[in-house]
Amino acid sequence: MYEVEHWIDGKRVKGSSGRFADVYNPATGEVQGKVPLASREEIDAATARAAEAQKAWAKVNPQRRARVMMKFAALIERDMDKLAETLSREHGKTLPDARGDVQRGLEVVEVAMGAPMLLKGEYMDSGGPGIDLYSMRQPLGVVAGITPFNFPAMIPLWKMAPAIVSGNAMILKPSERTPSVPVMLAELAQEAGLPDGVLQVVHGDKEAVDAILDNETIEAVGFVGSTPIAQYIYGRACANGKRAQCFGGAKNHMIIMPDADMEKAADALVGAGYGAAGERCMAISVAVPVGQKTADRLIELLVPRIEKLKVGPYTAGEDLDYGPLVTPMARDRVKALITSGVEQGATLVADGRDFSLQGYENGFFVGPTLFDNVTPEMDIYKEEIFGPVLSQVRTDSYEEALELVMKNQYGNGTSI
CATH class of the missing domain: 3.40.605.10 (Aldehyde Dehydrogenase; Chain A, domain 1)
Structure with missing residues (x-):
């Protein structure tokens, strides 16, 4: 030591x-x-x-x-x-x-x-x-x-x-x-x-x-x-x-329009949402698709990408996507917020709470987590999670999506 x-x-x-x-x-x-x-x-x-x-x-x-x-x-x-x-x-x-x-x-x-x-x-x-x-x-x-x-x-x-x-x-x-x-x-x-x-x-x-x-x-x-x-x-x-x-903190949104290149949007979300285990102020933590078809297609594209993410210690190679959270307190806080999302009615599409890596069972890892049907009243939307968690909030129009972003108490970055 x-x-x-x-x-x-x-x-x-x-x-x-x-x-x-x-x-x-x-x-x-x-x-x-x-x-x-x-x-x-x-x-x-x-x-x-x-x-x-x-x-x-x-x-x-x-x-x-x-x-x-x-x-x-x-x-x-x-x-x-x-x-x-x-x-x-x-x-x-x-x-x-x-x-x-x-x-x-x-x-x-x-x-x-x-x-x-x-x-x-x-x-x-x-x-x-x-x-x-x-x-x-x-x-x-x-x-x-x-x-x-x-x-x-x-x-x-x-x-x-x-x-x-x-x-x-x-x-x-x-x-x-x-x-x-x-x-x-x-x-x-x-x-x-x-x-x-x-x-x-x-x-x-x-x-x-x-x-x-x-x-x-x-x-x-x-x-x-x-x-x-x-x-x-x-x-x-x-x-x-x-x-x-x-x-201070941030809650960064990405609005996805119906005419977007969905493959590129999904790639961008995975990189921005899960890179550095979400521990960065410019992490995109909220996806805001416009229209139900856009939302369904986005989830369809995100799931296989998330399943392919490589999570592990920095010593495992240059091709890792992200590593552990910084402390056990940070890990426990992220897991608690994921649990709150489930309890408050969001749809848990991918659950990273039970992620475990052989030989590193005591590490502070949280697997990539994806929520759908998140609403602005939920804690996972209101709080800066600072972990590998992406939330999807569905909207019916560009005006509704923009209003959602503008009403959030946090700022920093928004992309369309």
């Missing part, structure tokens, strides 16, 4: 709070490591050191900061397979999915290389009588990122690269469920030339989050996660005078 460490002032540091969380291997169900949960004092100390490091970093011109991003991107590419394997081991997603996770974050680092142009201000001569107008882009100071378990590389890189290249220091609090990759990225940033203290990776739970939100030195907070936590963080951050950008 390994112990994950914080990344403070350019080195790995053991936690001092005495509190830890388990890190699972989702495929086997075993606890493979433990991660320290930082105290308020640890957050405050890391922030104070970041504030000192930021002063010198802000004085480095954008061209030199961009060069650090260039080197950082090259190192991420060099260690792509190592990052992906670690990510898959803690999260459970397939290796191609894990490499895509890293790649999407890398693309943001590439955007950050354009800092010399992106950070330019603007100037207008004679904006009014005797008035010239100009704007300047300056770093805030110390900012924080609080990131979710489902993209352990992509979303931390989304947060850190733009913030750091703009001259800020960052406190990154990654998910305690998938903590290793963010520390590995911090090590690569140091190797790329980032000064010690500019990026601090501190693991933790609600105590660490509250410490970030209450710390007067931290000027801004970025968050991705569930809607209730997004609302909590946004409210507390704003109450403390911080800038806040908080992304």
Whole structure:
């Protein structure tokens, strides 16, 4: 069993709070490591050191900061397979999915290389009588990122690269469920030339989050996660005078018209609904066919595709469709929602609750699940399931389908 460490002032540091969380291997169900949960004092100390490091970093011109991003991107590419394997081991997603996770974050680092142009201000001569107008882009100071378990590389890189290249220091609090990759990225940033203290990776739970939100030195907070936590963080951050950008949950719909290419629609639904075990904010979890014939044909096409999906541990090969859910709590929640769908009257076309894989009986797997005749009053429609579950809601017209989508409390993505 390994112990994950914080990344403070350019080195790995053991936690001092005495509190830890388990890190699972989702495929086997075993606890493979433990991660320290930082105290308020640890957050405050890391922030104070970041504030000192930021002063010198802000004085480095954008061209030199961009060069650090260039080197950082090259190192991420060099260690792509190592990052992906670690990510898959803690999260459970397939290796191609894990490499895509890293790649999407890398693309943001590439955007950050354009800092010399992106950070330019603007100037207008004679904006009014005797008035010239100009704007300047300056770093805030110390900012924080609080990131979710489902993209352990992509979303931390989304947060850190733009913030750091703009001259800020960052406190990154990654998910305690998938903590290793963010520390590995911090090590690569140091190797790329980032000064010690500019990026601090501190693991933790609600105590660490509250410490970030209450710390007067931290000027801004970025968050991705569930809607209730997004609302909590946004409210507390704003109450403390911080800038806040908080992304919450989603319930993505696909409307299928009667004249659609049904084969392509079915293929798209399977990929978007079951990829990454449904643990992504852009997963299509609701199919909305227009017309009963369209709905019947869609079910007819989906069933054989779902039956062919290959589910297993990331070590089983590159041709896997998806792996386990991240924790036993996540698995149990998804199974409970499937049961609620049955109890509330939906038609269970494919049931993944009893899925079991030889040699991995204790893994957090849920088989591909398909519901038909789902209605908006059901929990499986109202809640973000975050699992390999696709629900079909039948409608009689395009107007009815559109109204259904628009009335849902969640947003994010809709396709037709």
